[in-house]
Amino acid sequence: MKVIHVGLIGWGTVGSGVVRILRENGPLIEKRLGSKIVLKRIADIDLETERSVKVNREVLTNRAEEVIGDPEIDIVLELIGGMEPARSYIIEALKGGKHVVTANKALLATHLDELCRVAHRYNVDLNFEAAVGGGIPIIRALKEGFVAERIEAIFGILNGTSNYILSTMSNEGGEFAAVLRQAQAQGYAEKDPSFDIEGIDAAHKLAILIKLAFGAKIPFEDIFIEGISDITPLDIQFAQEFGYTIKLLAIAKADGETIEARVHSTMLPSNHLLSTVGGVFNAIFLRGNAVGETLFYGQGAGMMATASAVTSDLIELSRNVLKGTVGRVPTLSLQQTHIMEMKVKDIEDIVRPYYMRFSALDRPGVLSKISGVLGKNDIGIASVIQKGRQVAGAVPVVIMTHEARERNIHRAFKEIDKMDVILDKTMLIRVEGELS
Amino acid sequence: MKVIHVGLIGWGTVGSGVVRILRENGPLIEKRLGSKIVLKRIADIDLETERSVKVNREVLTNRAEEVIGDPEIDIVLELIGGMEPARSYIIEALKGGKHVVTANKALLATHLDELCRVAHRYNVDLNFEAAVGGGIPIIRALKEGFVAERIEAIFGILNGTSNYILSTMSNEGGEFAAVLRQAQAQGYAEKDPSFDIEGIDAAHKLAILIKLAFGAKIPFEDIFIEGISDITPLDIQFAQEFGYTIKLLAIAKADGETIEARVHSTMLPSNHLLSTVGGVFNAIFLRGNAVGETLFYGQGAGMMATASAVTSDLIELSRNVLKGTVGRVPTLSLQQTHIMEMKVKDIEDIVRPYYMRFSALDRPGVLSKISGVLGKNDIGIASVIQKGRQVAGAVPVVIMTHEARERNIHRAFKEIDKMDVILDKTMLIRVEGELS
Structure with missing residues (x-):
């Protein structure tokens, strides 16, 4: 032999x-x-x-x-x-x-x-x-286990370092910078962590998955990438109040014409399986047109x-x-011969529910001003939390929207962030609801 | 071509x-x-x-x-x-x-x-x-994705019907028989559900996994099988109080000499990924000596x-x-040529923590009598719940044990169930703690 x-x-x-x-x-x-x-x-x-x-x-x-x-x-x-x-x-x-x-x-x-x-x-x-x-056999799954599938969507926790940081912030509290230092001390984050916390590593992996799942050739630069360093304990706390968990997700969806390809902090329902993936573990959630929803979980590094x-x-x-x-x-x-160039959907064109946290002055009429601009831009409000919590003189006003187009959000923010009752840049987190 | x-x-x-x-x-x-x-x-x-x-x-x-x-x-x-x-x-x-x-x-x-x-x-x-x-590509994972692994343990939710029933009992309450009827009405359980609720279907699948994971030829009859029909709302409630969820698990472990092969209701920590698998979904949790812990989740039927x-x-x-x-x-x-006959470990020889629910008369000294017999049989008590809840004249006394040998449990029960302060057969549920 x-x-x-x-x-x-x-x-x-x-x-x-x-x-x-x-x-x-x-x-x-x-x-x-x-x-x-x-x-x-x-x-x-x-x-x-x-x-x-x-x-x-x-x-x-x-x-x-x-x-x-x-x-x-x-x-x-x-x-x-x-x-x-x-x-x-x-x-x-x-x-x-x-x-x-x-x-x-x-x-x-x-x-x-x-x-x-x-x-x-x-x-x-x-x-x-x-x-x-x-160690998760996801490449093999895409090429063999799900070879009979038309893959519709992939949602991945593909970077252990950022998942460790977000999980720790969610479970034990703490500012991003402090938790990052702790992760570095424990060997879960590199000395220069930018690659991991800025979403680049996750985007590299997403680029590979997209090729296998959709047979699509897309330029790596077209993947929208946002890291986790701007997530605050306040956002995590509000997420929990709304029943959500914040994860750095690598997201790919195909509608037959364009590909959504993006890496960013995402609010997921806390009872979703991906929300329960803690520590440095990775997981890939995948939906196919025949098999439905599946998830693979395991050690993403080591x-x-x-x-x-x-x-x-x-x-x-x-x-x-x-x-x-x-x-x-x-x-x-x-x-x-069947690998095709495909267009990545502009982030401005995606349609999601959104979480917005405004840093506003504690004055009457603020909410009315904000919601007025949102309404004008076709953004429906699903729920609002406005509490008296003061953070450096500002009051957080948190709004969860119905599905809206990101272009409209940005247009609204341009107007809102100029208001003199708004003290800081508005925080925006995309929501993946039923992961559709 | x-x-x-x-x-x-x-x-x-x-x-x-x-x-x-x-x-x-x-x-x-x-x-x-x-x-x-x-x-x-x-x-x-x-x-x-x-x-x-x-x-x-x-x-x-x-x-x-x-x-x-x-x-x-x-x-x-x-x-x-x-x-x-x-x-x-x-x-x-x-x-x-x-x-x-x-x-x-x-x-x-x-x-x-x-x-x-x-x-x-x-x-x-x-x-x-x-x-x-x-639709979960677990066979392929065992033969290819984890081909470099020595598989140590498999824990599977392999039967959608019983998982649907237990999930519904946990989330919405209800007696087993009522939830089963509801499942039948919704098409999630067969007219004759015995195959699913008695663990036989899960055992069939476990037999196949054992062959692939361990290369072991074992007689199907040697798999220990217990169904879910004796699980009561009371057990589910106590499980939740202790931070556990009850699942019908198909379990296989290999220690190099013998194979553990058993299907039964199991108490799992509620924060374990398998505990979050709801409805008719299936999931397989697997531990290998290199890859560590992994989980595969998806539709188990349909x-x-x-x-x-x-x-x-x-x-x-x-x-x-x-x-x-x-x-x-x-x-x-x-x-x-390398498939070997292997011995299945007698269920009496397994060592687990256990949940026990005694139906006792509400009389002084009952707990002392029970714990005396347990102690005599080398069974350490981890925690106890004894509340005044009366169920048909009986008071439930619930004990979570440390790791104990099942033979000793059965010996103790033989003595305890004969006591005149004990009104009904004692409920026993095996615990898979850290899934070791």
């Missing part, structure tokens, strides 16, 4: 996790695969730093070319992350006839089409289950969960190698 | 769903598969009853043999359910070199090994995603969700046919 030879580029946290899984679960994996997986070569520029797993020194090299150029290696794992040299390594490996597994979401968010074309031309497979949702997804890809490709088959499941779910 | 020819045996609800999906999502499926799926023949003993989808009369036949014997047909869908003639049809189709998709959980729970052996011998594939969790899973299998097998590959993913996750 043929043995599968694997080369690993990037001996970091996830790479060490793969080594550990192949070692600890190796005998079990062999019983499933019916063959042995041998990690033949590991390349990393740093071979000195102590790792959590030991490997034979002779498999180590600091030259990625020794992995890519090894004729015996069937499958290459790219786990260094970032744009270059990751992109070039992957392309070289594909051109060399090697199947590739990568977890590199930032690269895939912008270069997936290019990598797919190369894989297609050189008749090799490219897998990336670990790039979205860590050494072992991510390594599990990488290894599942490795085993899938090993099965292809053993059976001598390639391109069995198209890389982007749709056959390459 | 080769066209895939499919034959359907059983033109019922799910069969009609498959016809509808192939029609409505056909163009999309073709873009994914890169080929056309043609439903060439449909067999059913009843061709007269009005169906929700129309088909050409010429594809219809009332002889399954005309599907199985058609040399052009690549893949057969068995959707008649039940033991015979479903079993014989599947075996005949496999022997005829046809790949088979089935959703027949009752048959698979008891005959999966036999069917696998036949498929293996005749070098064809057998898929059954729809047999567990309806025409379109089940048909979606059947069609995903059909497409998977079509991909194999198009690539000329077979046996790429072993039917039981492990290669046939």
Whole structure:
């Protein structure tokens, strides 16, 4: 029986996790695969730093070319992350006839089409289950489990750091900045957290999901991205009073003509399953035209969960190698020729219910002025909370609207924020009600 | 490009769903598969009853043999359910070199090994995603997404009817019998509901999951099965007071030596994700040694969700046919030769925290008598509720225990239930705390 030879580029946290899984679960994996997986070569520029797993020194090299150029290696794992040299390594490996597994979401968010074309031309497979949702097999679900579905909508909690911060603010209170510092101290947030808290990481993952779910080629820059740093304890408290929970959601919807693609703080009914996803966990809620509503939940990051997804890809490709088959499941779910450019709906054109928090002077007639402008702009009010709570001289006036067009909201805010009774920029949070 | 020819045996609800999906999502499926799926023949003993989808009369036949014997047909869908003639049809189709998709959980729970052996011998594939969790791709997750995992535990809400009944009792109140009648009126429970409410359906699905997760051959009769009909509003109320929710769970755990395999009403912390699964929905909570905790949620039954899973299998097998590959993913996750007989742990040997509700006379010293017997049997008390509520002359005394061995519980109950201060059989509900 043929043995599968694997080369690993990037001996970091996830790479060490793969080594550990192949070692600890190796005998079990062999019983499933019916063959042995041998990690033949590991390349990393740093071979000195102590790792959590030991490997034979002779498999180590600091030259990625020794992995890519090894004729015996069937499958290459790219786990260094970032744009270059990751992109070039992957392309070289594909051109060399090697199947590739990568977890590199930032690269895939912008270069997936290019990598797919190369894989297609050189008749090799490219897998990336670990790039979205860590250990959650959502890529596979989109390409196989839900292959018979017309996907209508995806709602994802795709960034563990921001979910940890929002969950902690909701459950224990605290200002954003303080909770962020706490998350950093506990290792749940990076020193420079902007990537996570500004929604960029979630948008990278959303870009990948959109491609698989809708077969749509959209420019990454067209995804609307807003982070969580402006969420205040006040908003969380009001959300709870209205029966909502605030989550950073990655949202994609398709109506057949355009795609909604946006990442922002979202108010969800507190009894919705996504609202109960706490801590650093990820979850993807998906609606298909036949299967209805489904949810996948699990660890979105972390050494072992991510390594599990990488290894599942490795085993899938090993099965292809053993059976001598390639391109069995198209890389982007749709056959390459059917991937279409699609237009992303302008954020101004979306229609949602909205949460608005105005910082107003505590004076008679304020609510009437605000609601007057809203009414003029076709924005219906569903409920209002105006309490005497004073925050730095201002009184919060909170309004939940019926469905309204965002363009109208912005037009109304332009007028309202100029009023002399309005002391601060108005807070706006989109609501996903029944997740329709 | 080769066209895939499919034959359907059983033109019922799910069969009609498959016809509808192939029609409505056909163009999309073709873009994914890169080929056309043609439903060439449909067999059913009843061709007269009005169906929700129309088909050409010429594809219809009332002889399954005309599907199985058609040399052009690549893949057969068995959707008649039940033991015979479903079993014989599947075996005949496999022997005829046809790949088979089935959703027949009752048959698979008891005959999966036999069917696998036949498929293996005749070098064809057998898929059954729809047999567990309806539209939730849990079979595929076990065989592919979590292929690198040593699965440690599975906790499933696998029966929609009983989950609907327990959810309704929890949210709206009501006695079991009344809520069952309501469920029957709404079409959520069968006329004869025993299969669902007694846990048998959930056990069938658990038997299949155990095979895939642990590679274990266990006799179906060894699964411990208890239904939900003895759950009272009183138990639900006490559960809520303790911060728990009662769910019918299908539980499997592996410790390397034995398998725990049991279906019964279970008390779960109310903030656990599984506790929030309401109505007829299903969910599977799974723990692997690398990926940690994951959850899959979706519709566990219903025409379109089940048909979606059947069609995903059909497409998977079509991909194999198009690539000329077979046996790429072993039917039981492990290669046939590694499936091992394993022992199911006697229910008397399991160790859990327990909820006990005693129906006692409202007399001094009762609690002391009960707790004395528990202590003698090595059962530690975690908390007690004893209120003056009188139910038919009896006072409920409720005890939550620390972890205890079930054998000791039964021994204690034998003594306690004989006391003249005890008026009724004691209610026992197992607790799955941190789901360890």
